[in-house]
Amino acid sequence: MPELDIQISVEDERWPDEDTLATMAERVIHAAAEYLAVHEKQPFQSHPAELSLVFTDDAAIREINAEWRDQDKPTNVLSFPAFPVTPGKMPGPMLGDIVIARETLEREAVDLEKSFDDHLTHLMVHGFLHLFGYDHMEVDEAEKMEALETRILATLGLSDPYAGQDPLV
Numbered sequence: 001m002p003e004l005d006i007q008i009s010v011e012d013e014r015w016p017d018e019d020t021l022a023t024m025a026e027r028v029i030h031a032a033a034e035y036l037a038v039h040e041k042q043p044f045q046s047h048p049a050e051l052s053l054v055f056t057d058d059a060a061i062r063e064i065n066a067e068w069r070d071q072d073k074p075t076n077v078l079s080f081p082a083f084p085v086t087p088g089k090m091p092g093p094m095l096g097d098i099v100i101a102r103e104t105l106e107r108e109a110v111d112l113e114k115s116f117d118d119h120l121t122h123l124m125v126h127g128f129l130h131l132f133g134y135d136h137m138e139v140d141e142a143e144k145m146e147a148l149e150t151r152i153l154a155t156l157g158l159s160d161p162y163a164g165q166d167p168l169v
Contacts, residue, residue, distance in 0.1 A: 002033040002044035004051055004095075011056040012102050024117070025053050028124045028156065035152045042132060043090045050082075051131070053124070054099040061101035076104045077123040079130035087133045098127035112161070122161050125152050 006029055008022045015021060029051065036042035058074035066072040068080070078099045083092035100123050109119040129145055136142035150160045 001030065002037050003048040004029060004033060005048040007050065007052045009052065009054045011054060011060060014057075014102055015055045021053070021055060024120070025124060028121050029053075029128055031155050032125050032128045032152050035148075035155055036132065039151070040088065040148070042088060045091070045093055047093065049091060049093060049095050051095045051128075052097040054097060056099060056101055058101050058103040061099055061104070064099060074101055074104050076101060076108055077127045079127040081131045081133070085131065085133040089133070091132065096131045098124065098131070100124070100127070114161070118158055121156060121158060122149065122153060125149050 006022070006025050008018055008025060010018050010021065016024075033042075033044070037044060061078060062072065062074040064078055065075050068078070079096060080099075081091075081096040082094035083096075085091050100120070105119055105123060106116065108114075109116050112119065114122075126145075126149055129148060134141070134145040134148065136145050146162045150162060153159070153161065
């Protein structure tokens, strides 16, 4: 199984405590990494790859989204690969950062009729895949990424989050 060094930063007190988030992140991110290694033949460094998870709020993610993506609005998750990566190629020693916004996650969970934890799990997997070069800007990319997310989430006991929807682009 790929070794990962997951760092957690909690910037909003409304999130669960850091230990709870760290336990969840370990389970989810390791499941995603193992799935990529086994089923997608994704190589990993021989030493633990570093990954940062930032749990923040809509105001902070809006600023980040405006600065880095020229979109002045909050979003659910942003990923920042430390190095350019193509799916299936060796990543660097630092995978990158995943930033997740509390309020957007909560609103979406209610709208999707999902539990907070299930939607957070999905966003962690989604953000993690972005660190490996997966994207959803084009329909074919979106279909591949969504299928991969669905298979990873199934290993965690979750149903297809995209069932009945067109691919996200």
